Amino acid sequence: MSKADLPQIVSAEAVEKINVWISKFPDNRKRAAIIPALTIAQDELGYLAKETMNAVADYLEVPHIAAYEVATFYSMFALEPRGRHVVSLCTNVSCMLAGSEELKQWFKDELGIAPGETTKDGRITLKEVECLAACGGAPMLEVGKQYHENLSVEKLAHLITELS
Numbered sequence: 001m002s003k004a005d006l007p008q009i010v011s012a013e014a015v016e017k018i019n020v021w022i023s024k025f026p027d028n029r030k031r032a033a034i035i036p037a038l039t040i041a042q043d044e045l046g047y048l049a050k051e052t053m054n055a056v057a058d059y060l061e062v063p064h065i066a067a068y069e070v071a072t073f074y075s076m077f078a079l080e081p082r083g084r085h086v087v088s089l090c091t092n093v094s095c096m097l098a099g100s101e102e103l104k105q106w107f108k109d110e111l112g113i114a115p116g117e118t119t120k121d122g123r124i125t126l127k128e129v130e131c132l133a134a135c136g137g138a139p140m141l142e143v144g145k146q147y148h149e150n151l152s153v154e155k156l157a158h159l160i161t162e163l164s
Helices: 003-009 012-022 027-045 050-060 064-073 093-098 100-111 153-162
Strands: 085-090 124-129 141-143 146-148
Touching (some): 027 064
């Protein structure tokens, strides 16, 4: 791969957004733009295939392993295709004590999925996360960068039904 491969994988608009991030750092510090660059690519493509991570690394002139390290460390990155809606269910202490286990069980009973799985129709992917920093609204989850707090099984069922 080469630096020229990224524009063949993502749109010109995505490349321009990545260039804005690169411009915020000294020329010898392009690596600092790796999180936003991977985020931009994922937002456009839905997930980060190995080819995409390699192209981002080449574009930033860093070793491929640098992209892999970031993409596998942070839970916001997906390395496989996901459903149209990614539901990030917090199961940390506050949420667990407030009922997140019952919410997780609802996904299994009603949708037939456990954390890390996607419904057969490709509509919902359930992701278990450690903390979304909303302990005061436990139990909670995030869908499409929007928080839903103080959930009950009934509120969860309604929310999932509303997702198209």
